[in-house]
Structures are given as C-alpha cells and as structure tokens.
Amino acid sequence: MxxxxxxxxxxxxxxxxxxxxxxxxxxxxxRMRVRPGQRETMTRAARETLIVGRHRVAVYRWGTGERRMLLVHGWQGRAAQFAEVVSRFEESATIVAFDAPAHGGSRGITADIGMWIQTIRALDAQFDFDVVVAHSFGGLAALRARLAGLVRAQVVAISAPPSxxxxxxxxxxxxxxxxxxxxxxxxxxxxxxxxxxxxIAMGSRADAPAGASQILVIHDRADRAVPVVAARTIESTWPDAATLMLTDGLGHNRILAAPPVLDAIASFAADASHADASAQAVPAA
Structure with a gap:
C-alpha cells in the first residue's frame, strides 16, 4: 500500500x-500456502468441519494420546505452520488445530479476534484441552479465552501481541x-x-478469575512483526506466574519449528499435566 x-x-x-x-x-x-515440508503432516490429519456461529471452520486432528493439545495460528496464518509441533507430539497426544475463517482451508473474506475465541471455546467444549499452543494473533485470542475462563488449559503464547x-x-x-x-x-x-x-487486552491482575494458570511466553528478540516488548508486557500483566523465554535469530514464524522451542513446549506441557494431576488427586482417608 x-x-x-x-x-x-x-x-x-x-x-x-x-x-x-x-x-x-x-x-x-x-492466504498462506502450505509449504512442501508441511504437506505430509497435513495429509496425515483427520479432517472435519466445525460450525461456529455462521462460519464453517476447517479442523484437523492427529494422534490419540491422553494429553490433549490445541494449536492456534495467527493472522494470515494457518494450521500447517505447526507441522513440526505436530510431528513432535502426535505420538503422545491428541492434537487439534483449525484454520480460522478467511484463513487456510476455511471459507470467508473477513475475520476478527472474536472468531478465534469462539472457535477455541467450541473445540475446548469437545476436547477439554490440557495445553493450548498459540502463535501471534492467535496467542492473544488464547490468552483472552483463558483469562475469561472459557478454557482451563495452560497456554503457550508464541510471538503474541499484548492487545x-x-x-x-x-x-x-x-x-x-x-x-x-x-x-x-x-x-x-x-x-x-x-x-x-x-x-481486548491482557487486563490487570484484578480482572482475572481466581486460579488463572501459569503461562509460557516465547518470543524472539529479532521479531519484526511483533516487537519483543510485547512479551514483557504479557509477562507483567498476566495475573499469575508467567515464564518468559526469549530466543535469538528465529524471527516471527521460524520460531514455531525451532528445536529449543519444541523442547520448552514439551517441558511446559509435562509440568502442566503433573500440576493438573496433583490438583485432582484425592488424599487417602
């Protein structure tokens, strides 16, 4: 322009x-294209269409593991961006992703953050996710859904804006x-x-419901699309503990496939599962 x-x-x-x-x-x-290295992962996916309001949303599913993970892409993104995440976790988890309206394989011309949040809520009602891994604009939507109590999952926000x-x-x-x-x-x-x-923004510590969970915030110092100050803002305004991980040289999109980032997601997801199991344990009489 x-x-x-x-x-x-x-x-x-x-x-x-x-x-x-x-x-x-x-x-x-x-619309973003599916890259050659992502095609095999997308071919493996079980596909369905979810009706969310007036929209038909393309949904993808991999694996059958007990842990349930939702992947949320950002503005002008698509589910295929998480191909490396899927490959890393599909043997141990049930992984679900979607293309937001007007993105990827979903129809439409316009979209807004409300559509992301409504889709996250609808899918969570079906799967009750343990972890949500969300990128960029999708990270903002996932964090807001968690703050509003629409999902109970732990959230990994990657390259996300704060508002x-x-x-x-x-x-x-x-x-x-x-x-x-x-x-x-x-x-x-x-x-x-x-x-x-x-x-819509992160809000203040007084705005969040009781028990707002810990989050993992991952951001690259060289991110040109969303400056790294965004990660620090999210960390400082989240109502509970937030872990901040900063990377170097991965930019805004390549960060999704970086091995250190995948390792951090794995560690965080494992800790989240252990914390959830401890919270649900019933003491012996």
Missing part, C-alpha cells in the same frame, strides 16, 4: 479513510494513518465487534 496516498487521504478525508482502514483490518487477504490496541498501532504505523484516523478506526471496530472485543 502506498503510504503517501494513505497519509494524504487520512488528512483530507479522515472519516472515509477510517472506514476503509477498518474494513481492511478485518480482511486477511491472500488489539497494539495490533491497531502496528497497522496504523505500517500503512501511514494519522493518529486521528487511527482513533476513528478503533471506534469503527468497536461498533462492529463491540467495545470488549475491539479493546
């Missing part, structure tokens, strides 16, 4: 520019919107999505 045109339009036609920008923010655009406000700021900077137009875009999104969804 030509930022010079956007800058001129936002100053001369702020209301029109805001409406166009708001619509553009909800349109993911060109939709942060997403909006990054978008406004990228396309060259003025502050006034960016504010109007937020207002337009609030009218469409409702004020809670439009301003």
């Amino acid at each position: 030509d930022t010079r045109w956007v800058d001129a339009a936002s100053r001369r036609m702020p209301r029109v520019t805001a409406r166009i920008a708001a619509a553009a923010m909800l349109a993911p655009g060109r 939709t406000g942060a997403v909006m700021h990054a978008y406004a900077t990228q396309v060259g919107l003025t502050d006034a137009v960016a504010s109007r875009v937020n207002e337009a999104l609030a009218r469409r999505l409702g004020p809670v969804m439009a301003s």
